[in-house]
Amino acid sequence: MCPSNLVRIVWRNTHKGKPGWIAVILRPVIYAQLLLPDFSLILCGYLLCRHTPLNRSVWSQVESLVYYFLFPVLLFQSIVKTPLDLGATSSLIGAGLTLGLASIALAYSLPYLPGLRQHIDLREHAASAQVAFRFNSFIGLALAERLAGSQGLQLIAVLIGVCVPLFNVAAVWPMARHAGRGFLRELVRNPLIVATASGLAANLLGFSLPDWSVPTLSRIGASSIVLGLMAAGAGMQFGHLSQAKTLAVAVLSIRHFLLPLMALGLTRAFGLSAVQSTVLMAFSALPTASSAYVLAARMGYNGGYVAGLVTLSTLLGVVSLPFALGLLRW
Template sequence: MNYAQLLFPDFSLILCGYLVCKYTALNRTVWEQVESLVYFFLFPVLLFHSIVRTPLDLQAASHLIMAGLVLGLSSIGLSYAIPKLPFLRKHIDTRLHAASAQVAFRFNSFIALALAERIAGPQALLLIAVLIGVCVPLFNVAAVWPMARHAQRSFGRELIRNPLILATGLGLLANIVGLHIPSWTEPTLQRIGAASLALGLMAAGAGMQFGHLMKAKSLAISLLTVRHLLTPLLACWLAAMFELDKTQTSVLLAFSALPTASSCYVLAARMGYNGAFVAGLVTLSTVLGMLSLPFALGVLR
């Protein structure tokens, strides 16, 4: 399978967003509003719908869930450890690290959901939704904690206000208790989902910025190495250790190699940190995803 060709539709939307923002009147002022719409409404609806619409067989997916959680906790640990490494300690600004640590473990759910079905059909879409469901709360907690701690802000308040955590928690609760979405709402929810994917990918492109990366090269290289090299290698080992089947292995490897979440810089800016630097990391991660995804799916798999 040609994974570069498989990824082309998603990355072409990212490129479209970048070109539209840079060369037309639809500049950052417009796309900031689009990001808010996607982050606070469209994407939470898509996430809730993806989790609720298909009953979760937690026993069948238990090995994948465990592998995903171990992978997530490991990448969080690697990210948090960067300022403590002897050869990096002097080169890392702790405030900048607090804002950007999330880049090493968060993932772009827009790309995950857009890519999943093309990798291995509807089963892969359900499995990626399960991973999103269990990992988004963990990753958002891990993203908010160092910033809230460094800025001495209320950690619980930041979590309660996070729309992705709310959507995920409600979706899992509804699925577990057996609630179903009325069939007459399906067309509307599917249109919202399609809009969130297209606008989310274009917004990721519109937010791409390279200029601020030179401020902390050591930090940028360390975080992106964890995101795009160490995490896929660890996922390959975990797939073998947990004896995942072919589809689960493909999903875990794709999950491990995704670009970081486009909302990283939104969260950093909203909490009063250097959003421009985080936006630069998101930009470079998006570009590196064009290499790490074919590497994970085509080489490691």
């Protein structure tokens, strides 16, 4: 039985006079089943990198392939083929952008909060702030399809389409500002921003993909999800986390605790449908982007520390995703 169908059956049965404690016990197990395929790929990447000749030097090349080619192709294809019914998705877009802006504001404000400012290095914060609001699109696409089928995939593609440009601009700005590098130059060189912007432009202009190209592009997209998840596992590191513990706790608390709580309020404030609410809640609790440490290292920052944050965020996703979906069910 499909795990998403099992979720619906358990939920339905709890409202037919059956004991509610059954659902309380089963929900974490069901959500773990939903996440198992994705985190199994992450674990495979970790084990292959640590215990086979496919070491870090191999996976860094795989990561570059995913970041610069495979994933931009997936983003472009997903956005172009997704009907952008702004009327039907305007509430979801509004909720997603509101959640994104709130997370960026929280991340930027950390060095100025009483009790935190003396414990946070501004250079480390410039590279690490992105961890609080960026998200792992590989896991998001895979999970949305598993939770809500093709409709879930379309909705998460819409959120990716509107949020990726915002989040990438917000990730690059503090690093470019702190390092004195050209902000616009960094933006136009970012493959995710280029793919998203071109996909949105093509969609709004009515461009459609030729039928002969769809099978090839679909296979490229599928490979990007698999290799992206495995590359995220291969890049997991813990050794650098002790360098700035306060900053680590702060950005990960925003990513995995505060955002699901805010998303729950937004589902009600924007009057989202059941499927839209499910997608937004899953979106709010995703692990941070596995490419965050690539961006930090490429711009001359402490990539090892950001890689540690990405590692811990990936593991925390096992807890935060069931937490977020459980909030919606409750």
